[in-house]
Amino acid sequence: MIKNYIEDANFKDTGFSYTLSLISGRHKMVILYCLMEFKVVRFNELKRYLKTVSDKTLSSNLKELESDRLIIRTEYPQIPPKVEYSLSDRGKSLMEVLDQLCVWGENHRQ
Helix, strand or coil, X not given: CHHHHHHCCXXXXXXXXXXXHHHCCCCHHHHHHHHHHHCEEEHHHHHHHXXXXXXXXXXXXXXXXXXXXXXXXXXXXXXXXXXXXEECHHHHHHHHHHHHHHHHHHHHCC
């Protein structure tokens, strides 16, 4: 099936390509995994989990995930500002697919 996608002249119009566009990049899948594992996470907590990510990169990835409706950003009107991130229902449905990638990796790790 994947071979058909690759050979297809309109690869960018496939569901496979669309899914990859949502999770492409170095940090997005890790961000999604953290939100799946810990449910609600603040910016600095994510930064600690990702270790080497810059504020700008993390912020950019979070904005993209939010605009793709995979995560929910909740801002609380207080001082200092408090912002929490969690998976949306759409993001949770994607995690089922990503979980299968983890299972495959565990079963085929060399």
